[in-house]
Amino acid sequence: MSLDPVRVFKCLGDETRLMLMLLVLREKELCVCEMTHALQVSQPKVSRHLAQLRQCGLLTDRREGQWVYYDLAPDLPEWVTTALEAAGQGAAARLAELQACLHAMGGRPERRVAMC
Structure with a gap:
């Protein structure tokens, strides 16, 4: 898939979307x-941005x-x-x-019970 830089940066130009992407980049999957x-x-705001x-x-x-x-798209270009x-x-x-907040929730099984 070829991503257009203008479209990518417009998509990342919103703070919530950028933070979501950076969290997924660091945590691998959320x-x-x-x-x-x-x-x-x-939840509706997060879902809309996702x-x-x-x-x-x-x-x-x-x-x-x-x-x-x-998770990050598997075919993201290196740029x-x-x-x-x-x-x-x-950031x-x-x-x-944000990561401290996630880690305070515990591991993924505990997170599911506590939040999901």
């Missing part, structure tokens, strides 16, 4: 409830029972990954806070 908890925003990221070709999803997990990593360096403090 469900909606984990992202909702980390960002402290409503749909936009999927439409841009940046994320993929998979269903496991009632949970939907999101997109490089841009995300650079953005992650620029390191904010990302550390």
Whole structure:
């Protein structure tokens, strides 16, 4: 898949979408409830932004029972990954806070019980 840089950067131009992408980049795979908890925003807002990221070709999803997990699209060009990593360096403090929130939830099985 060929991603248009203008479309990618427009998609990443929203703080919520950028933070979602950076969390997924760092955590490898997250469900909606984990992202909702980390960002402290409503489930409909997170889901709307995740749909936009999927439409841009940046994320993929998979269903496991009632949970939907999101991961980076497997065919992301290297320039997109490089841009995300650079953005992650620029947002390191904010990302550390979000990841601390996730890790406080416990491991994935505990997270499911607690949040999902």
